[in-house]
Amino acid sequence: MKELRLMKGNEALAEAAIRAGADAYFGYPITPQSEVIEYLMAARTEDRTGMIVLQAESEIAAINMVYGAAGCGKRAFTSSSSPGISLKQEGISYIAGAELPCVIVNVVRGGPGLGTIQPSQSDYFQSVKGGGHGDYKLIVLAPATVQESVDYMKLAFELAFKYRNPVMIQSDGIIGQMMEKVELFEQMPRLEPDYEWATTGKKPGKPSTIVTSLQLESEEQEKVNHRLQAKYREVEKNEVRYEQFHCEDAEYLFTAFGSSARITRKAMEMAREKGIKVGLLRPQTLYPFPSKAFYDLADQLKGILCVEMNAGQMIEDVRLSVNGKTRVEHFGRFGGVIPNPDEILKAFEQKIIGG
Amino acid sequence: MAENLIKPENLVYKKSGIMTDRVLHYCPGCGHGTAHRILAEVIEELGIQNETIGVAPVGCSVLAYYYFDVDMQEAAHGRAPAVATGIKRVMPEKYVFTYQGDGDLAAIGTAETIHACNRGENILIVFVNNGIYGMTGGQMAPTTLIGMKSSTSPFGRDIKTMGSPIKMTELVAQLPGTYYVTRQAVHKPANVRKAKKALKKALEYQKLNKGTCFVEIVSNCPSNWKMTPVQSNEWMEENMFPYYPLGDIKLPQDENKK
Numbered sequence: 001m002k003e004l005r006l007m008k009g010n011e012a013l014a015e016a017a018i019r020a021g022a023d024a025y026f027g028y029p030i031t032p033q034s035e036v037i038e039y040l041m042a043a044r045t046e047d048r049t050g051m052i053v054l055q056a057e058s059e060i061a062a063i064n065m066v067y068g069a070a071g072c073g074k075r076a077f078t079s080s081s082s083p084g085i086s087l088k089q090e091g092i093s094y095i096a097g098a099e100l101p102c103v104i105v106n107v108v109r110g111g112p113g114l115g116t117i118q119p120s121q122s123d124y125f126q127s128v129k130g131g132g133h134g135d136y137k138l139i140v141l142a143p144a145t146v147q148e149s150v151d152y153m154k155l156a157f158e159l160a161f162k163y164r165n166p167v168m169i170q171s172d173g174i175i176g177q178m179m180e181k182v183e184l185f186e187q188m189p190r191l192e193p194d195y196e197w198a199t200t201g202k203k204p205g206k207p208s209t210i211v212t213s214l215q216l217e218s219e220e221q222e223k224v225n226h227r228l229q230a231k232y233r234e235v236e237k238n239e240v241r242y243e244q245f246h247c248e249d250a251e252y253l254f255t256a257f258g259s260s261a262r263i264t265r266k267a268m269e270m271a272r273e274k275g276i277k278v279g280l281l282r283p284q285t286l287y288p289f290p291s292k293a294f295y296d297l298a299d300q301l302k303g304i305l306c307v308e309m310n311a312g313q314m315i316e317d318v319r320l321s322v323n324g325k326t327r328v329e330h331f332g333r334f335g336g337v338i339p340n341p342d343e344i345l346k347a348f349e350q351k352i353i354g355g
Numbered sequence: 356m357a358e359n360l361i362k363p364e365n366l367v368y369k370k371s372g373i374m375t376d377r378v379l380h381y382c383p384g385c386g387h388g389t390a391h392r393i394l395a396e397v398i399e400e401l402g403i404q405n406e407t408i409g410v411a412p413v414g415c416s417v418l419a420y421y422y423f424d425v426d427m428q429e430a431a432h433g434r435a436p437a438v439a440t441g442i443k444r445v446m447p448e449k450y451v452f453t454y455q456g457d458g459d460l461a462a463i464g465t466a467e468t469i470h471a472c473n474r475g476e477n478i479l480i481v482f483v484n485n486g487i488y489g490m491t492g493g494q495m496a497p498t499t500l501i502g503m504k505s506s507t508s509p510f511g512r513d514i515k516t517m518g519s520p521i522k523m524t525e526l527v528a529q530l531p532g533t534y535y536v537t538r539q540a541v542h543k544p545a546n547v548r549k550a551k552k553a554l555k556k557a558l559e560y561q562k563l564n565k566g567t568c569f570v571e572i573v574s575n576c577p578s579n580w581k582m583t584p585v586q587s588n589e590w591m592e593e594n595m596f597p598y599y600p601l602g603d604i605k606l607p608q609d610e611n612k613k
């Protein structure tokens with residue numbers, strides 16, 4: 001049965017987590033995402049599904065609580081915004097190294113430093129290139145709507161457990177704060193699985209289970225890395241998600257993710273009204289990146305404008321993807337400023353058509 | 356000849372079944388080995404091997420999971436109480452313990468320690484205080500004594516610039532969330548027996564869901580104190596115990612009344 005509601009992005013995400021059968025949430029307040037923990041606390045999750053919600057003493061503690069719960073095979077998640085996500089990076093690296101499943105939500109705000117509480121996309125590098133130490137990858141989902149915030153929450157848990165890997169939902173202050181109509185999926189049961197990798201108490205006759213990211217022998221640590229890399233290749237093969245608009249006959253291309261893709265879509269429509277054959281490619285997974293989609297389109301394109309609410313981060317992956325086959329330029333507003341379709345169109349005409 | 360002696364009736368001591376056969380990597384004379392052993396014995400005596408989940412720290416005991424034959428997680432430096440919180444909250448019926456050094460628990464992990472205790476997490480925290488960073492080669496710890504030399508206080512710990520040694524155990528005893536707080540040692544048989552009793556009580560209390568149990572074990576570090584094991588134990592008695600006096604600091608309410 002369809003359940004339609006008008007909801008704020010952050011609240012929708014929290015509701016989706018409960019419905020996805022999450023076992024535990026650990027978090028620390030920060031604008032613009034505090035509604036996640038506020039919603040969960042108000043929802044009396046312990047009565048509703050048995051889900052644990054705990055306000056930790058810091059983002060560092062929160063991510064390490066997630067480690068502990070995830071190590072027991074439970075569906076654990078945390079959320080924060082940019083400065084708090086920076087604090088979580090050591091823990092995220094440990095989770096990736098110990099190959100534990102979990103979901104981390106980043107409702108991005110402008111930086112660097114304390115920055116601003118206004119929306120931004122300047123954490124692309126941190127999410128996609130590994131904000132913590134070591135060769136690891138997060139699966140990164142970038143919702144552009146409140147509906148996608150809901151859908152990706154469910155998907156994130158599925159992918160996290162499929163690959164035993166942390167999944168990041170990279171939202172931003174626009175999507176987190178705005179209200180839209182959403183269709184909620186039905187409550188899923190909380191699972192009681194018994195994963196062999198989870199520390200749930202030693203089984204008689206079996207060796208004890210260890211959750212660790214430590215491997216002191218170099219050759220052994222290299223093997224761990226090979227295993228991780230093989231997993232990432234699988235993820236790249238199976239999990240690329242993106243959306244294309246008007247790409248069939250496109251001579252030019254816009255690309256953008258998350259909320260800037262919504263604004264850019266408007267700019268694309270305005271350009272189409274002027275008779276310019278331009279499309280839009282919106283990556284929904286930032287890792288794995290839709291490299292092949294860009295590469296395949298590149299031959300028919302005279303240029304790509306990458307629109308981001310940052311100083312130019314995803315553009316590096318777009319350039320790597322097209323590998324010089326077409327020109328790629330960047331347009332960005334940052335520090336919490338949201339671009340409007342007019343200025344995007346103007347930048348497109350100047351940098352791509354006129355450039 | 357020796358074979359004749361190996362008979363069950365001649366057995367006066369045997370290795371706990373909770374200790375694996377792996378050779379301990381600890382230095383000769385280090386207290387970690389004894390602390391491991393008595394914790395293992397307690398888990399065995401309580402019959403909770405299959406219901407216990409341990410959390411190893413970063414420090415000399417980072418590989419504790421090699422030695423305890425129970426399910427374990429290895430936490431980031433200082434975060435063991437947060438990891439243990441995550442475990443205990445999703446599996447409240449299990450016995451959960453952390454095993455941490457003083458750098459781990461009282462420096463980088465101070466916030467996690469205090470807040471886990473303040474929330475009254477129903478876990479056991481075993482705190483091995485050797486007054487130094489053992490694993491990284493003998494740097495100053497928050498618990499390093501005044502005037503004590505380490506590789507980062509080569510002329511002795513100076514209060515003016517380095518502050519005073521922190522008494523974490525007294526500190527957490529102040530928090531309503533802690534249920535049982537005690538300080539023990541494992542350098543002599545009588546102390547080993549007492550420390551073991553304390554650990555046993557602490558794990559038994561976990562069933563009551565009354566709050567955090569915190570057991571400090573004042574210990575030595577012959578290698579980084581640059582002493583023989585015997586010298587280090589004497590030095591510990593003469594210098595560590597006056598500042599970190601042994602004994603119970605907080606007893607469960609009803610036991611206090613007796």
Ligand SMILES: Cc1ncc(C[n+]2csc(CCOP(=O)(O)OP(=O)(O)O)c2C)c(N)n1
Binds near residue numbers: 457490491
């Ligand atoms: C984030 C981080 N910082 C520093 C270190 C290096 N390090 C490893 S163990 C340790 C100190 C351990 O000392 P203690 O907790 O007293 O335990 P001991 O080795 O004496 O048993 C340090 C600083 C680390 N592994 N991670």
